[in-house]
Amino acid sequence: MSKRTIIRLSKYKNALYRLKKMGFVKVFSDNLADAVGVTPAQVRKDFSMFGISGNKRGGYTVAELVEKLNKILGKDKVQDVIVVGTGHIGTAMMNYRGFEKENIRIVAGFDIDPAKYNADEKIPVLQLDKMRGYVKEHGIRVGIIAVPDIAAQQVLEIMVSAGIKGILNFAPINLKGEEDTVINNVNLGLELENIIYFINTDKKGVINEDTDA
Amino acid sequence: MSKRTIIRLSKYKNALYRLKKMGFVKVFSDNLADAVGVTPAQVRKDFSMFGISGNKRGGYTVAELVEKLNKILGKDKVQDVIVVGTGHIGTAMMNYRGFEKENIRIVAGFDIDPAKYNADEKIPVLQLDKMRGYVKEHGIRVGIIAVPDIAAQQVLEIMVSAGIKGILNFAPINLKGEEDTVINNVNLGLELENIIYFINTDKKGVINEDTDA
DNA sequence: TAGATTGTTAATCGATTAACAATC
DNA sequence: TAGATTGTTAATCGATTAACAATC
16 A cells, blocks of 8 residues: 555544534535545545445545544554654654654653753653663553654664564654664755745645655 | 655665765666565656656756756755744744755744844744744745734734745644745644554555655 | 677556446 | 445556666
8 A cells, every 4th residue: 555545534533523523413425526636536535445335325424434544544542653753743743743643652752861861751851771671561552753864874773673563763864774673764955855845846836745755 | 746755755865975975976767666565666756757867867966966956855955944932842843953954044933922032043933923024025925823822823924914925833723825825834742643543553664755744 | 800889669557537337 | 214424345546666778
């Protein structure tokens, strides 16, 4: 399954929350397509790939659809996540509102700088040395890397050796991992450079991923 | 030109900086392909689309190539950028190292919270009310939105009406703009959700954009 | 020259969209 | 029933890759 498909699934899910709040009980592929900015055919295709079916005449039931999407996206159980590097980006992730309602829980931060340590906060910041043990002990499977590029590959290796399977990397370097590790590199500098290219060129409009970014 | 192509161009440029530092004077499409993780054919195709040519037998001259890429990417002149919303993500962008050497300059932050104002810093944080005037006066063309989702569309409209052409949006909502506005939506929550899907599924490996988000 | 690499064309691959039979 | 919407197949579109003639 491609990343793009999964991103769309997440977007459908987010759109459905909004539609639900607006009182919708049923939706048609048209509604979702409008909300997310794709074609109705795309919506139906995406659903059919995951065996989600609606009613030939009555569309899809919002509540059912949300539940199915959440199941597929693994959002039916809480996912614990650690953050390594508690600079601005790391802290931003630790304080990100909205993770909670998505069943994502940031459980700890790690840093090499002793000045950052604070074991008493709701989300404790611990010594980097402790990361390995913490991950093993708590069975953490997802980590966020928000350290300088120079340290990123090394942090990755510690994470992976401790058992982490999925990594969101903000260090401006393309991390490479083993076959069974999922790495999602997000390079904020590139995203900005990209915009600069497009405003200096005739090509305009929304340049959303891909993003596959 | 697709976003993916431009992102690759930026990656070639970054790789070339590293290769230059390592003493390379010439590179072959093979070297760049390895560095960026694409095929050599992709590299040559990308270059040929922008009229960049090498030597049939001697590859490409690093210094020349860097210069040509920077020209295409609009990095030959300084680009001034403002940030709206000085929470964690906004602050992270204001403090992002490496923008300077990319000729990107964050010139001001804006916030609605008076507690954030600080006109004396190197990068001043000003009242949101002042944003419109500031953008017009300084001819700013690029802005970063790092406000809560509820405020994002409104901030976008002020930005656009003041003359901003390109926007990097971190608010978790798909912003829509006019034909001649470039909007790049980066949704950090979706990126993390994505990883969670893939670690709970057989599909593994690097799931770089698309980037796509 | 012989060998290696570019630049480009054609083939392939994958993702999106159009279209329409099935059916509620 | 008539009309509307799904689910899926086939067509299209775009991007990547293979292959190779040109040539340094």
